[in-house]
Amino acid sequence: MRQIKVLDPQTANQIAAGEVVERPVSVVKELVENSIDAGATRIKVSLREGGLKMIQVGDNGYGMTPSDMLMAPKRHATSKIESAEDLNRLHTLGFRGEALPSIAAVSKLTITSRLEGSYVGWQTAIEDGTINEPVETGCPSGTIVRVEDLFYNTPARKKFLKSANTELGHVSDMIGRMILSHPNIAFELEHEEKNILKSPGTGDLAQAVFAVYGGDVARKMNEINYHGEEKIFGFVSRPELTRSTRHYYNFFVNGRYVRSSELAAILEEAFYTRIPAKRYPVAVVHFTLDPQAFDVNVHPTKLEIKFRNPSVLKSSFLR
Ligand code: ADP
Ligand code: MG
Numbered sequence: 345m346r347q348i349k350v351l352d353p354q355t356a357n358q359i360a361a362g363e364v365v366e367r368p369v370s371v372v373k374e375l376v377e378n379s380i381d382a383g384a385t386r387i388k389v390s391l392r393e394g395g396l397k398m399i400q401v402g403d404n405g406y407g408m409t410p411s412d413m414l415m416a417p418k419r420h421a422t423s424k425i426e427s428a429e430d431l432n433r434l435h436t437l438g439f440r441g442e443a444l445p446s447i448a449a450v451s452k453l454t455i456t457s458r459l460e461g462s463y464v465g466w467q468t469a470i471e472d473g474t475i476n477e478p479v480e481t482g483c484p485s486g487t488i489v490r491v492e493d494l495f496y497n498t499p500a501r502k503k504f505l506k507s508a509n510t511e512l513g514h515v516s517d518m519i520g521r522m523i524l525s526h527p528n529i530a531f532e533l534e535h536e537e538k539n540i541l542k543s544p545g546t547g548d549l550a551q552a553v554f555a556v557y558g559g560d561v562a563r564k565m566n567e568i569n570y571h572g573e574e575k576i577f578g579f580v581s582r583p584e585l586t587r588s589t590r591h592y593y594n595f596f597v598n599g600r601y602v603r604s605s606e607l608a609a610i611l612e613e614a615f616y617t618r619i620p621a622k623r624y625p626v627a628v629v630h631f632t633l634d635p636q637a638f639d640v641n642v643h644p645t646k647l648e649i650k651f652r653n654p655s656v657l658k659s660s661f662l663r
Contacts, residue, residue, distance in 0.1 A: 354473035357419065357449035358498060364446040367505055368395025368494060369514040371451075374443035375489050376522055379403035380529065382487060385545060387522075388532040394508030395515060396494055404486040407459040410466045410478040417444045417453065417470050444489075449473065450501070451494045457487040472497070516540055520556040524628050525596045527552040553579055553628055557592075561585065561626055568629065570660040578629035580611070580661055586623035594628045598635060607657075614661040627661075 351359070365371055372389055379387045382405025392398040408416065415421045422441030447453060448470040458465030465483035469476050495502035505511065512535050519533045523543040530545025543555040554562040565579035581592075595607045607629075615625055 353419070354449060357445050357473065360419075360442065361446035361449045361498075362501070364442055365450055365494075367514065368399060368511045369518050371395065371399050371447055371491055371494065372401065372515050373518055374447065375399070375401035375491075376519075378443065378489075379405055379487070380526065382406050384486065384529065386530045386532075388534070389515070389519060390534045390537075391512065391515060392536060394511030394535070395491075396502075396505060396508060396511060397492065399491040399494070400488060402484075402486065402488040404484070407462070407485060407487055408455065408457040408466075409459060410468075413455050413457065413466060413468045413478050414475055416455070417448045417475055419445045421445075447491055448475075450498050451496065452492040454490040454492075455487065456481060456483050456490075458483050458485045460485045512540070521594060521601045523552050523556050524549070524594050525599055525601055525630075549578065549628065549630070557626065565626065565628075568660050570657075574657075575632035576629060576657065576660050577632075578627065580629065581626040583615075583618040585626060586619050587626060588623065590624050592624065592626040596630045597633055598631070610657050611661055614658045629661075 364374065368391070372391075372395065376387055376389065379401060382403060384403035384405035386404045388400075388402045390398070390400045390402075412423070418441075420441040421444075444453070453470045454467065455470075456465060456467040462485075465481050465485075466478040467481040467483070468478040495505070516533060519531055519541050522529075523531050523541065527543070527549045528545060528547040529543075531541065531543045532539070533541040541555065544551050550562065550565075550567070553565060561581070564582050564585035566582055568576060568578055568580055570576040590608060593608055593611070595602050595604055611625065611627055619625065
């Protein structure tokens with residue numbers, strides 16, 4: 345008979361990490377969401393080798409105390425909810441307290457942070473599941489999380505990753521969507537110290553579109569704006585500007601990116617007489633809906649949204 349054993353925490357975290365941390369882009373997404381939750385207005389992401397060697401996310405958010413640093417990398421440690429009921433009035437992106445422990449289990453993680461108004465910063469490193477006592481350090485106010493040698497201790501996962509360029513492509517797509525969903529935050533993405541994306545963070549969606557897609561696209565977009573039971577605001581390309589894939593559909597519901605075949609169908613229905621077959625518009629559209637209308641526990645990118653009045657939506661796309 346085999347004996348039943350409780351897994352040691354490091355092994356349990358590595359297994360859980362398999363769900364949260366699939367590749368560099370999943371790490372970047374979790375870290376950037378933490379920065380947004382910390383109230384950051386500037387977020388800088390730096391990568392080496394597509395994030396395989398190094399991922400660093402720096403923000404000007406409210407920072408962490410040394411005791412936060414000792415707590416945060418532990419499983420189910422979160423400052424965002426205290427009970428399951430809190431889920432119903434949640435306004436932050438994260439809440440499960442799973443990201444940092446999962447990332448720490450499969451990489452070498454360093455957290456450097458200074459609280460706003462405090463004159464001294466702190467740094468801690470986590471390696472092989474051990475959280476080191478934070479030491480004093482000089483740093484800008486905000487938080488810098490650095491992830492090195494992703495999957496160094498899980499070679500099977502590492503083998504599954506694609507080239508640095510492919511991984512960078514995924515990160516750059518995701519930061520592009522972050523820029524479009526948060527025009528009020530100034531984002532920067534750097535790879536091997538070269539600038540890839542940079543947004544001004546002025547709150548102007550048109551400028552965010554410009555930062556992600558460039559002037560040629562931005563100049564060929566029409567603004568759409570509808571205020572009713574639902575609020576719809578954004579930009580959709582004029583018929584002269586089309587793409588060969590749906591890759592340029594960006595739908596955000598209450599600030600969150602969603603992949604919605606329902607929205608795609610309405611957009612295409614609005615456009616099908618205007619653009620050639622097998623060509624697709626560029627769309628950056630924000631929907632503001634009553635949060636009671638959907639469930640936060642549902643996987644956010646698979647969110648099903650039921651619009652009370654799809655024809656309003658269709659005509660707002662056409663404007
Ligand atoms: P969650 O985001 O679900 O709470 P995480 O593991 O991602 O869980 O983060 C754990 C905690 O660490 C957060 O609740 C927050 O208190 C703190 N934290 C993480 N990143 C930052 C950051 N960039 N700035 C300030 N606090 C942070
Ligand atoms: Mg988080």
